[in-house]
Amino acid sequence: MTNGQTLRFSCKPGCINCCDQEGYVYLTEQDLKNAAKFVGMTAKAFEAKYVYRTKHLLRLRKPAKSQCHFLSSGGCSIHPVKPTQCRTFPFWPELVKSRAEWRRTGGYCPGIGHGELIQIGTALEIASEMETAYPSMYED
Numbered sequence: 001m002t003n004g005q006t007l008r009f010s011c012k013p014g015c016i017n018c019c020d021q022e023g024y025v026y027l028t029e030q031d032l033k034n035a036a037k038f039v040g041m042t043a044k045a046f047e048a049k050y051v052y053r054t055k056h057l058l059r060l061r062k063p064a065k066s067q068c069h070f071l072s073s074g075g076c077s078i079h080p081v082k083p084t085q086c087r088t089f090p091f092w093p094e095l096v097k098s099r100a101e102w103r104r105t106g107g108y109c110p111g112i113g114h115g116e117l118i119q120i121g122t123a124l125e126i127a128s129e130m131e132t133a134y135p136s137m138y139e140d
């Protein structure tokens, strides 16, 4: 567990470091529908253009030279409907449950270790949303 029973975190305005990390953005079926509606597309058309579907997961296709089609210099262009994974960061199970991983993530996330005190119970509650949203990623 990290830092006793509390963590500090406050997202830094203007920062896009987490969006810029190497990796994939996974979606729930609801995330897909919300994003499609937000950009004025049908879910089917949005999926065909932006989503790669595997047996258990949906993930955004990556453009050639950036991490995400929806990341602009001003930040996330679908911010109000951003996928569960993006919305819950940095309260991911693997970060909240490991002091070392939380600290390592603080290497690129300037919000970690600053600002509001977050009770560990609140952090774990947010983390459980990830486990529910992407069960195949958190199976033992």
Ligand code: SF4
Residues within 6 Å of the ligand: 010, 011, 012, 015, 016, 017, 018, 019, 089, 090, 108, 109, 110, 111, 112
């Ligand atoms: S890296 Fe941290 S501070 Fe920067 S945008 Fe992401 S959550 Fe906010």
